[in-house]
Amino acid sequence: MTQIGIFFGGKDNGSTSKVAHRIQELFGAGATVHNVSSAAKHDVEKYDFLVLGTAAWGIGEMHSDWERFIDKLVEADLANKKIALFGLGDQKVYPESFVDGMGTIFCRLPFKGNVVGFTSTRGYNFYYSTAEKDGNFVGLAIDDDTQREFTDQRIMDWVNQIKKEAGI
Ligand SMILES: Cc1cc2nc3c(=O)[nH]c(=O)nc-3n(C[C@H](O)[C@H](O)[C@H](O)COP(=O)(O)O)c2cc1C
DSSP, rough: OOOEEEEEEEEEHHHHHHHHHHHHHOOTTEEEEEGGOOOOOHHHHHOEEEEEEEOTTTTBBBHHHHHHHHHHOOOHHOOOOOOEEEEEOOOTTTTTTHHHHHHHHHOOOSSTEEEEEEOOTTTTTOOOOOTTETTTSEEEOOOTTTTTHHHHHHHHHHHHHHHHHHTT
């Protein structure tokens, strides 16, 4: 069975944690959630498939726990792992840096070719995002602040998509 590690940065009762746990529920057995505040490089190395999530903070930054964890992540051997990203943000208050934390994680990955789960930017209203490449987000964008009604469907569609793309 493919071992899936879901790593998120944020409060244990926050929206990012909630999305991480919903993704875990949809994958079922074989998926484990880690808060990056207490995760180590060897946690990353246990898994075949990594799902990495952060909210956007500051102006376009990752969650501060990710700032500390990202170096451990990129030191791990990621060559044979599939990776998928999700990002939370607020497109009304931060339309010039929407879900930028996800863009930063993507930017720091040593290989981009193993990233699955790009999604369309249709249905969102923002000016700029570092998480947008060639008209698509580099992962799942969730705006639980202003589009909560779409959150669960977006997560379900995306988990189906990444399962197919990763051959799970
Ligand atoms: C101080 C602060 C800065 C933020 N900066 C951004 C930003 O640059 N881009 C964005 O899309 N959302 C931004 N947000 C919105 C959060 O990413 C969003 O509310 C997210 O759902 C919070 O997730 P959490 O509940 O896991 O902490 C910011 C929120 C706060 C409070």
